[in-house]
Amino acid sequence: MFIKNLSYFNFRNLIDGNLEFDKKFNLFLGKNGQGKTSVLESIYFTITGQSFRTKNIKDIIKYEKLKLATYLEYEDKFSEKNIAIKTISNKKEYFYNKKKVTYDEYLGRLNVISFIPEDINLIIGSPMNRRNFFDYEISQGNTSYYIHLKNYNKILKIRNTFFKNKDFSEIFEIYNQKFFEEIVEIVTMRYEYIKKISILLNLNYRKLFDNKSELILTYKNSFGDITKLNKNQIMKKLLEYYKKIKDKEKKYGYSLIGPQKDDFLFLLNGKEAKSFSSQGEKKSIIFALKISEIDMLIKEKSETPIFLIDDISSYFDSIRKESIIKYFENREIQLFLSSTDDLGINSKKFKIFKGDVNG
Ligand SMILES: Nc1ncnc2c1ncn2[C@@H]1O[C@H](COP(=O)(O)OP(=O)(O)OP(=O)(O)O)[C@@H](O)[C@H]1O
Ligand SMILES: [Mg+2]
Numbered sequence: 001m002f003i004k005n006l007s008y009f010n011f012r013n014l015i016d017g018n019l020e021f022d023k024k025f026n027l028f029l030g031k032n033g034q035g036k037t038s039v040l041e042s043i044y045f046t047i048t049g050q051s052f053r054t055k056n057i058k059d060i061i062k063y064e065k066l067k068l069a070t071y072l073e074y075e076d077k078f079s080e081k082n083i084a085i086k087t088i089s090n091k092k093e094y095f096y097n098k099k100k101v102t103y104d105e106y107l108g109r110l111n112v113i114s115f116i117p118e119d120i121n122l123i124i125g126s127p128m129n130r131r132n133f134f135d136y137e138i139s140q141g142n143t144s145y146y147i148h149l150k151n152y153n154k155i156l157k158i159r160n161t162f163f164k165n166k167d168f169s170e171i172f173e174i175y176n177q178k179f180f181e182e183i184v185e186i187v188t189m190r191y192e193y194i195k196k197i198s199i200l201l202n203l204n205y206r207k208l209f210d211n212k213s214e215l216i217l218t219y220k221n222s223f224g225d226i227t228k229l230n231k232n233q234i235m236k237k238l239l240e241y242y243k244k245i246k247d248k249e250k251k252y253g254y255s256l257i258g259p260q261k262d263d264f265l266f267l268l269n270g271k272e273a274k275s276f277s278s279q280g281e282k283k284s285i286i287f288a289l290k291i292s293e294i295d296m297l298i299k300e301k302s303e304t305p306i307f308l309i310d311d312i313s314s315y316f317d318s319i320r321k322e323s324i325i326k327y328f329e330n331r332e333i334q335l336f337l338s339s340t341d342d343l344g345i346n347s348k349k350f351k352i353f354k355g356d357v358n359g
Contacts, residue, residue: 001074001075001076001077001110001111001303001304001305001306001334002021002023002074002075002306002334003021003043003072003073003074003110003306003334004020004021004073004074004075004080005018005019005020005021005072005073006018006019006021006042006043006046006070006071006072006073007019007070007071007072008042008068008069008070008071009067009068009069009070010061010062010065010067010068010069011038011041011042011045011060011061011062011068011070012035012038012041012042012060012062012355013035013038013062013354013355014035014038014039014042014062014355014357015354015355015356015357017356017357019039019350019357019359020359021334021336021348022334022347022348023334024333024334024335024347025328025335025337025345025346025347025348026334026335026336026337026347026348026350027337027338027339027342027343027345027347027348027349027350028040028336028337028338028339028350028352028357029338029339029340029341029342029349029350029351029352030338030340030351030352030353031340031353032340034352034353034354034355035352035354035355035356035357036310036311036338036339036340036352037053037116037310037311037338038355039336039338039350039352039357040114040116040308040310040336040338041053041060042070043072043112043306043308043336044112044114044308045060045070045085046070046071046072046083046084046085047072047083047110047111047112047306048107048112048136049085049092049094049103049106049107050136052114052116052118053116053118056090057087057089057090057092058089058090061087061089066088066089067086067087067088068086068087069084069085069086069087070084070085071083071084072084072110074110076110076303077302077303081096081097081109082095082096082097082098083095083096083106083109083110084098094106096109104143104146104147107139107140107143107146108139108140108141108143108301110306111140111141111297111301111303111305111306112305112306112307112308113290113293113294113297113305113306113307113308114290114307114308114309114310115286115287115290115307115308115309115310116308116310116311117310117311117314117315119286119290120279120282120283120286122286122289123266123273123274123277123282123285123286124274124282127262127263127264130263130264131259131260131262131263131264134190134193134194134264135149137193137293137296138189138190138193140297140305141296141297141299141300141301142189142300144189145186145189148182148185148186148189149186149259151182152179152182152183152186152258152259155175155178155179155182156179156255156258156260158175159172159175159176159179159255160253160254160255162175163249163250163252163253163254163255164253164254166250168250179255179258180235180238180239180242181235183238183257183258183259184231184234184235184238185231186259187221187226187234187259187262188226188231188234190219190221190259190262191219191221191226191227193296194217194218194219194264195219196296197217197289197292197293197296198216198217198218200292200295200296201215201216201217201285201288201289201292202214202215202216203292204288204291204292204295205284205285205288208284208287208288208291208320208323208324208327209284209288209320209323210284213268213269214268214269214270215266215267215268215285215288216266216267217264217265217266217267217289218264218265218267219262219264220262220263220264220265221262222257222258222259222261222262223237223238223241223242223257224237224241238257241257242257245257266285268281268285273285280316280317280320283315283316284316284320287315287316287324290307291327293305294307294331294333304331304332304333304334305333306333306334306336307328307333307334307335307336308335308336308337309324309335309336309337309338310338311338311339311340312324312337312338312339312343313339313340313341313343314340321343325343325345
């Protein structure tokens with residue numbers, strides 16, 4: 001699928017406007033601080049309802065203003081559609097084909113993958129960075145994952161209040177049962193996703209950057225290795241683990257088990273990337289990961305996602321940059337790039353100066 005045009009109102013420093021896009025390559029050019037990242041962010045925000053820079057949606061509303069709105073028209077393989085978001089402070093309203101919808105109904109209509117300098121945190125940052133990232137990515141292709149996760153988080157909160165109140169009555173046991181069921185669903189989906197994407201990741205890393213390396217992504221489940229286990233066996237393993245930590249949970253007063261304790265590791269040539277890989281290698285690992293998500297989304301949705309790359313020149317040397325451009329030239333994917341200098345590629349160019357975008 002591809003985006004035809006985008007309108008924005010009160011978005012960061014951008015002067016309100018409407019942009020018509022090319023089906024394939026779109027390049028945003030400008031000096032530092034002019035609004036390049038903001039344009040990419042406005043696309044990402046319209047598709048996902050989130051920013052790739054901040055958790056606080058108020059940050060993206062233009063200084064001194066209270067409201068923000070974006071509107072986007074796109075085409076999938078069936079027809080032309082549109083989506084829109086209106087925001088007042090932290091409250092968001094979602095629209096699909098001009099009708100108001102819930103976030104659950106909005107999510108995943110259009111898919112986007114972004115690559116921004118801060119993504120390096122996926123390797124060097126805390127496990128929470130990785131969990132948030134994979135949760136969102138799995139949800140994009142699989143709404144059922146998102147629903148399980150939402151249920152789980154609700155139950156987790158309630159379960160923790162039982163601990164706080166030291167209430168271990170029958171109702172606690174009922175919640176516990178539901179809690180375990182949701183854990184099994186979530187870890188199974190996480191495991192399946194990582195297994196698939198790890199294979200693609202290795203292939204893409206080798207193809208794009210270094211054909212002699214081996215890159216593996218592993219899923220570190222909080223209650224042990226679940227490789228090759230079915231759901232019943234996972235439940236058995238979970239309950240065995242629970243027996244061991246049950247008393248500790250009561251003593252500490254919160255849940256010590258569940259997906260909020262999981263982590264994901266990148267191993268380049270058998271060594272953990274976080275501690276051993278160079279800066280360039282880390283960026284390349286994340287890039288290969290994002291490219292692999294394209295293939296995952298195509299498999300799950302049979303549609304191509306939109307791809308955003310912010311500040312491409314600051315990431316890669318010219319050889320890696322060329323290899324990336326070539327990759328996109330050979331694929332039917334709409335790409336949005338930002339850069340401080342012209343990349344000499346065949347694309348629609350937008351010049352940005354003080355928030356004014358001209359294409
Ligand atoms: N909510 C906001 N309202 C108005 N302006 C903002 C807001 N948030 C950030 N800005 C400003 O918008 C400007 C553009 O920021 P942006 O990150 O898009 O620039 P950029 O072109 O990507 O720059 P760089 O090349 O340095 O990455 C900055 O000067 C920033 O301070
Ligand atoms: Mg920027």
